[in-house]
Amino acid sequence: MNLTELDIIKIIGNNLTYKGNVLKSIGDDCAVFKLEREYLVITTDMMFKSTHFPDILTPFQIGMRIITANLSDIAAMCAKPLGIVVSMGFNAPKKDFIMELTKGMDHMAREYKCPIVGGDTNNSKELTLCGTAFGITKNPIFRGGNIGEDIMITYDIGRVYCALEIIKMKDKGIINKRTFESLLEEYPNIIKKLTEPMARVNEGIVINEYINSCCDISDGLKKELFYIGNFEVYSKKLLNAIPKDVMEFCHRLNIDPIVAALNSGEEFELLFTTERSKEVIHKLKEECNGRAIKIGKVIEEGHYIDDIELKPGGYIHKW
Amino acid sequence: MNLTELDIIKIIGNNLTYKGNVLKSIGDDCAVFKLEREYLVITTDMMFKSTHFPDILTPFQIGMRIITANLSDIAAMCAKPLGIVVSMGFNAPKKDFIMELTKGMDHMAREYKCPIVGGDTNNSKELTLCGTAFGITKNPIFRGGNIGEDIMITYDIGRVYCALEIIKMKDKGIINKRTFESLLEEYPNIIKKLTEPMARVNEGIVINEYINSCCDISDGLKKELFYIGNFEVYSKKLLNAIPKDVMEFCHRLNIDPIVAALNSGEEFELLFTTERSKEVIHKLKEECNGRAIKIGKVIEEGHYIDDIELKPGGYIHKW
Numbered sequence: 001m002n003l004t005e006l007d008i009i010k011i012i013g014n015n016l017t018y019k020g021n022v023l024k025s026i027g028d029d030c031a032v033f034k035l036e037r038e039y040l041v042i043t044t045d046m047m048f049k050s051t052h053f054p055d056i057l058t059p060f061q062i063g064m065r066i067i068t069a070n071l072s073d074i075a076a077m078c079a080k081p082l083g084i085v086v087s088m089g090f091n092a093p094k095k096d097f098i099m100e101l102t103k104g105m106d107h108m109a110r111e112y113k114c115p116i117v118g119g120d121t122n123n124s125k126e127l128t129l130c131g132t133a134f135g136i137t138k139n140p141i142f143r144g145g146n147i148g149e150d151i152m153i154t155y156d157i158g159r160v161y162c163a164l165e166i167i168k169m170k171d172k173g174i175i176n177k178r179t180f181e182s183l184l185e186e187y188p189n190i191i192k193k194l195t196e197p198m199a200r201v202n203e204g205i206v207i208n209e210y211i212n213s214c215c216d217i218s219d220g221l222k223k224e225l226f227y228i229g230n231f232e233v234y235s236k237k238l239l240n241a242i243p244k245d246v247m248e249f250c251h252r253l254n255i256d257p258i259v260a261a262l263n264s265g266e267e268f269e270l271l272f273t274t275e276r277s278k279e280v281i282h283k284l285k286e287e288c289n290g291r292a293i294k295i296g297k298v299i300e301e302g303h304y305i306d307d308i309e310l311k312p313g314g315y316i317h318k319w
Numbered sequence: 320m321n322l323t324e325l326d327i328i329k330i331i332g333n334n335l336t337y338k339g340n341v342l343k344s345i346g347d348d349c350a351v352f353k354l355e356r357e358y359l360v361i362t363t364d365m366m367f368k369s370t371h372f373p374d375i376l377t378p379f380q381i382g383m384r385i386i387t388a389n390l391s392d393i394a395a396m397c398a399k400p401l402g403i404v405v406s407m408g409f410n411a412p413k414k415d416f417i418m419e420l421t422k423g424m425d426h427m428a429r430e431y432k433c434p435i436v437g438g439d440t441n442n443s444k445e446l447t448l449c450g451t452a453f454g455i456t457k458n459p460i461f462r463g464g465n466i467g468e469d470i471m472i473t474y475d476i477g478r479v480y481c482a483l484e485i486i487k488m489k490d491k492g493i494i495n496k497r498t499f500e501s502l503l504e505e506y507p508n509i510i511k512k513l514t515e516p517m518a519r520v521n522e523g524i525v526i527n528e529y530i531n532s533c534c535d536i537s538d539g540l541k542k543e544l545f546y547i548g549n550f551e552v553y554s555k556k557l558l559n560a561i562p563k564d565v566m567e568f569c570h571r572l573n574i575d576p577i578v579a580a581l582n583s584g585e586e587f588e589l590l591f592t593t594e595r596s597k598e599v600i601h602k603l604k605e606e607c608n609g610r611a612i613k614i615g616k617v618i619e620e621g622h623y624i625d626d627i628e629l630k631p632g633g634y635i636h637k638w
Contacts, residue, residue: 012407016424036355040359105334121324122366130406
């Protein structure tokens, strides 16, 4: 019988007993070390062609993604990126592929002001990318949240869920190639959030001093909410964070937009808690033309959307 | 036509144009950043089962190796390890395999006082390990060397070359399984240097303030000597760094031991230059029961072993 990923993680966790002087390791977006005058935060992400890259990604977008996925964890600590190393395994690659891949990486490195400073290249059975990003901050922001704080997210949510629905319909033969392509044209921003997501690096730096906890939305909003602790999310407020194209798409396909928002993963938006939501909104707007929306509150006990209790784990069904 | 590794590295180098604030990136053992009060050094190594792990390695030894290979680059900067992240890709692994692999990793993490603080696990087509180690120092030691300085190496050299010769003879059918196994028994320290090499982490920290340049011997002594600059190596001195079992093995197989020493890669010994060789020898002995041997000098012009000029690149033939 094959081991599940959870089995494997458990075995690994049990065997890695030496803890050294790390301040925070497994369980947050980054490992954190206290240096003399600052904190070092570090994260790693390994990706394989067959499991991590939807077919619609171009080589340039694959390069963008390995950088963004790593930088999103640096953003989640509200730290300033210092650099990233990227190791690459190739299976008889074409020159054009490597050109586009590395141009995509360089493009995002410049965007996040995070130089690619090393790596390793190898032959491998399929395209394999492993990035390790690191950053510096005087004040690392951990997961969690305190009772009474507002729960906020940056920008918007739901598009990645919709993009994956479009791909799923094509893969299952529910729509033909022509409908698929016209949907891609009709909803360019939905597709773009899947193919060219942005890590909220500047936003994390700007809000650092105003917030008390932070993580990125990589596993879907619902799962990340449970890391905060006890919460109450207001569906009316959450609807403010759902963009118009998602609302329209959901209406057309008879999807509950709240379901889309709660289950949308790899959004790379920041989910954070604060007592100073007004300042956060003001600062984000002033300093990076950014946006954040209050969607709920940290409460004493329980996990709610309006009056409905949420259970951890699993997909959230329509209600 | 397939691209060579050099082609690929060239394409990547041309496309990664954003340099940011890194002090040193590609071209040394680690990338180096200046922080407020110290320097951060960082390195990464990716390994695939089919290309990086000789069959004689046990899963425990594979775990040891991914840690040691990374830590050797930290040692080469004479820095103190802070931590390492290790991402792992598995192809339908057995529980025992993961147990042994991670125990080997933990064993070396403890040895080097370098906690494993994160990682990522995935399905992959073959065992894939990617480690990224990072360390701190007030005084990073780069590659290079100044005219007149002594060239030294830690401990000894040549065993890995001999171990690989034994394996090569078996793979080519020159020796049968029984002879192979009796050679393994006869030369346990030769085999151990291949299967359980040590990164010279403590040694690097101890000699930091006494030396001017340093690298680790991963590509073979000869190749690393050329990174120093111009040099003269004395074969008589180099023989002092070749252990007795290597001398005996070489004699038996009609191998020139100097050839073995110059071409032995993945030794993970440190190669460094200093004006204070006596202090280095004394300190190493006092503080970590360690050893270093002077093998030559940095000179004004040329690359010599005794009177014979060495050319860069390629295998070094008997003279």
